[in-house]
Amino acid sequence: MTAQTETVKSGAGRIVISVDAMGGDRGPAAVVAGISRSAKKNPDIAFLLHGPKDTLTKLVAKKKPLTGRVEIRDAEGVVTMEDKPSQVMRHGKSTSMWSAIESVRNGEADVCVSCGNTGALMMLSVVRLRKLPGINRPAIAVLWPSRSASGFNIMLDVGADIRADEHDLLQYALMGASYARNGMELKRPRIGLLNVGTEEHKGRAELKAAHDMISENADTANFEFVGFVEGGDIPGDVADVIVTDGFTGNIALKTGEGTASLIGSLLREAFKFSPLSRLAALLAYTSLQRLNKRIDPRRVNGGVFLGLNGTVVKSHGSSDATGVSAAVKLAFKLSQSGFSEKLAARVASAVSLPQDAATSQDNNGTTS
Amino acid sequence: MTAQTETVKSGAGRIVISVDAMGGDRGPAAVVAGISRSAKKNPDIAFLLHGPKDTLTKLVAKKKPLTGRVEIRDAEGVVTMEDKPSQVMRHGKSTSMWSAIESVRNGEADVCVSCGNTGALMMLSVVRLRKLPGINRPAIAVLWPSRSASGFNIMLDVGADIRADEHDLLQYALMGASYARNGMELKRPRIGLLNVGTEEHKGRAELKAAHDMISENADTANFEFVGFVEGGDIPGDVADVIVTDGFTGNIALKTGEGTASLIGSLLREAFKFSPLSRLAALLAYTSLQRLNKRIDPRRVNGGVFLGLNGTVVKSHGSSDATGVSAAVKLAFKLSQSGFSEKLAARVASAVSLPQDAATSQDNNGTTS
Numbered sequence: 011m012t013a014q015t016e017t018v019k020s021g022a023g024r025i026v027i028s029v030d031a032m033g034g035d036r037g038p039a040a041v042v043a044g045i046s047r048s049a050k051k052n053p054d055i056a057f058l059l060h061g062p063k064d065t066l067t068k069l070v071a072k073k074k075p076l077t078g079r080v081e082i083r084d085a086e087g088v089v090t091m092e093d094k095p096s097q098v099m100r101h102g103k104s105t106s107m108w109s110a111i112e113s114v115r116n117g118e119a120d121v122c123v124s125c126g127n128t129g130a131l132m133m134l135s136v137v138r139l140r141k142l143p144g145i146n147r148p149a150i151a152v153l154w155p156s157r158s159a160s161g162f163n164i165m166l167d168v169g170a171d172i173r174a175d176e177h178d179l180l181q182y183a184l185m186g187a188s189y190a191r192n193g194m195e196l197k198r199p200r201i202g203l204l205n206v207g208t209e210e211h212k213g214r215a216e217l218k219a220a221h222d223m224i225s226e227n228a229d230t231a232n233f234e235f236v237g238f239v240e241g242g243d244i245p246g247d248v249a250d251v252i253v254t255d256g257f258t259g260n261i262a263l264k265t266g267e268g269t270a271s272l273i274g275s276l277l278r279e280a281f282k283f284s285p286l287s288r289l290a291a292l293l294a295y296t297s298l299q300r301l302n303k304r305i306d307p308r309r310v311n312g313g314v315f316l317g318l319n320g321t322v323v324k325s326h327g328s329s330d331a332t333g334v335s336a337a338v339k340l341a342f343k344l345s346q347s348g349f350s351e352k353l354a355a356r357v358a359s360a361v362s363l364p365q366d367a368a369t370s371q372d373n374n375g376t377t378s
Numbered sequence: 379m380t381a382q383t384e385t386v387k388s389g390a391g392r393i394v395i396s397v398d399a400m401g402g403d404r405g406p407a408a409v410v411a412g413i414s415r416s417a418k419k420n421p422d423i424a425f426l427l428h429g430p431k432d433t434l435t436k437l438v439a440k441k442k443p444l445t446g447r448v449e450i451r452d453a454e455g456v457v458t459m460e461d462k463p464s465q466v467m468r469h470g471k472s473t474s475m476w477s478a479i480e481s482v483r484n485g486e487a488d489v490c491v492s493c494g495n496t497g498a499l500m501m502l503s504v505v506r507l508r509k510l511p512g513i514n515r516p517a518i519a520v521l522w523p524s525r526s527a528s529g530f531n532i533m534l535d536v537g538a539d540i541r542a543d544e545h546d547l548l549q550y551a552l553m554g555a556s557y558a559r560n561g562m563e564l565k566r567p568r569i570g571l572l573n574v575g576t577e578e579h580k581g582r583a584e585l586k587a588a589h590d591m592i593s594e595n596a597d598t599a600n601f602e603f604v605g606f607v608e609g610g611d612i613p614g615d616v617a618d619v620i621v622t623d624g625f626t627g628n629i630a631l632k633t634g635e636g637t638a639s640l641i642g643s644l645l646r647e648a649f650k651f652s653p654l655s656r657l658a659a660l661l662a663y664t665s666l667q668r669l670n671k672r673i674d675p676r677r678v679n680g681g682v683f684l685g686l687n688g689t690v691v692k693s694h695g696s697s698d699a700t701g702v703s704a705a706v707k708l709a710f711k712l713s714q715s716g717f718s719e720k721l722a723a724r725v726a727s728a729v730s731l732p733q734d735a736a737t738s739q740d741n742n743g744t745t746s
Contacts, residue, residue, distance in 0.1 A: 206628040241632025245640040260574040264609025265630040272613040280665040287665035293658035297648040
């Protein structure tokens with residue numbers, strides 16, 4: 011660790027992440043503990059921390075790894091989980107969430123992290139950061155435990171918008187591919203389009219149209235299009251990125267989470283059944299911990315808002331230090347790779363495709 | 379077991395189930411083993427078994443419990459998993475699937491069981507059995523392991539049709555309630571409408587309209603409407619019946635199955651990791667078997683086609699004897715309770731509701 015103290019600007023060679031300290035279910039202490047953990051692991055990271063100055067100053071002072079790594083931005087207001095997005099939009103200027111997004115808007119940071127109200131965060135992000143040129147509907151992308159080599163697949167949209175036409179689905183494919191390259195280091199990600207069957211003639215009209223459009227863009231945008239995939243492929247190994255509308259994606263996400271949670275409960279029950287099974291549980295402890303770590307929702311914590319001028323990482327509302335630290339790690343990776351600029355360039359080039367198919371070939375092999 | 383031999387008609391006091399012996403991945407031997415298991419457990423059941431006579435006669439002769447309980451209906455043709463529904467419709471008269479449905483059509487049985495091609499089975503069922511008066515889109519309902527007291531929730535539609543408007547969703551609610559009463563013995567089932575949030579203002583237009591229509595029918599049709607539910611509630615304990623369109627339902631079903639299967643694989647991996655964990659696995663064997671039994675897809679085997687003149691139970695293509703026997707058990711329960719007639723009466727009374735709200739009150743408290 012260097013002796014640097016006050017300045018946390020990216021000019022100091024560190025990547026600055028803008029963090030909303032408030033609005034999570036566990037309060038600012040969990041957030042500060044989380045960024046402290048990240049600071050300890052990663053010397054190249056610094057924070058703009060938004061929230062009530064006095065509270066945050068005390069919390070930060072207790073964490074040694076944060077010495078000289080945090081600049082606190084005073085914001086008295088807090089967006090609660092119950093606040094309606096439109097109210098926050100009108101009256102939320104004093105909130106830590108607004109302030110955290112503002113730091114991305116004015117270029118102090120590339121990426122913002124918040125555990126707060128998803129709806130409000132999405133609306134503030136869209137209105138304050140604005141959509142990238144050519145993007146109609148921004149999307150929320152999540153990481154999903156899977157059989158893929160990386161251990162995770164990306165799915166988008168999981169709920170930014172309940173509608174998506176074929177143009178939106180193409181943009182999700184492009185954004186998802188870019189996210190897979192920059193967030194997961196997959197050079198040529200496999201993209202699948204979620205449907206109720208893998209036959210090309212099946213499904214809704216917009217899915218058939220999207221199938222053709224994504225297929226046409228695969229070479230130029232440097233991804234592999236595996237065609238239609240089914241629900242069972244979301245945790246599978248046929249695609250790295252699963253593209254769908256926000257209604258279907260949200261239902262699938264919550265169904266998967268609910269199923270995993272039910273199995274976890276049943277597993278605990280099964281191991282409590284008899285003295286022998288309790289002994290087995292004791293012996294199995296590390297095995298079960300290993301499994302738990304693999305599918306721990308805190309480790310895949312971090313829905314990412316894509317399609318805006320800047321990136322916003324949404325951490326679970328109930329995130330503890332581990333969860334916040336995982337979200338910060340993802341934010342760091344995306345910021346370090348220059349994801350926001352690459353994504354903007356990628357979308358811009360695809361938007362020009364229909365008019366100008368010849369020049370788009372120049373993009374072949376680039377890795378935005 | 380009685381000394382009855384040749385006649386298996388329901389007149390003999392037994393419930394007759396029509397069974398398609400062919401088209402499953404494991405061939406007719408698995409089907410015959412499955413119905414034999416059911417016959418052994420349940421003296422009140424008899425079978426019409428459809429398929430190539432010589433093959434089936436040999437298989438049935440090997441199973442003692444089937445003596446005098448099976449009437450074989452010769453059908454040489456087999457619908458394969460690759461056959462297109464429209465082809466089967468045109469050229470499939472000689473198949474065992476066609477023959478099995480025909481036995482329901484002509485009243486020899488109330489319920490038919492098949493492990494064959496879902497699309498073909500659905501199309502044949504709709505065309506040959508025809509939709510109930512007032513039903514626009516039939517639905518496929520499945521049982522889903524859940525935290526509910528019964529251990530399962532019902533979800534429909536999981537893929538009969540990729541579209542559903544508010545009228546269809548109301549009919550799914552009515553059919554699902556009736557299925558819950560007759561198949562799961564829930565007197566006043568809780569019905570939930572799947573959406574991306576539980577707030578009443580959220581979601582697609584047809585969902586808001588369906589919300590109001592289902593709510594209006596709850597008292598008359600004797601179910602409790604719990605309003606919108608989310609993906610996480612499908613394996614949860616807030617609703618016994620989850621109503622959704624076939625696109626969303628199919629994706630949710632397969633996502634849940636895929637997630638459970640991934641966790642199962644990871645669990646096996648975790649227990650193979652070290653000598654200690656292998657020992658733990660040995661000790662944990664019965665605990666894990668108990669868990670496995672609870673969420674075994676073979677036990678919840680049996681998608682049910684609802685909304686037709688007669689009931690068709692679709693067993694998994696890969697069903698073994700346990701799976702076939704579970705599907706037969708469900709078919710028996712539905713046939714014994716007079717489900718088909720009750721469902722028809724229930725739908726008919728709801729169809730008349732808009733015109734005649736006063737007389738529909740007479741149905742209050744009935745249990746169709």
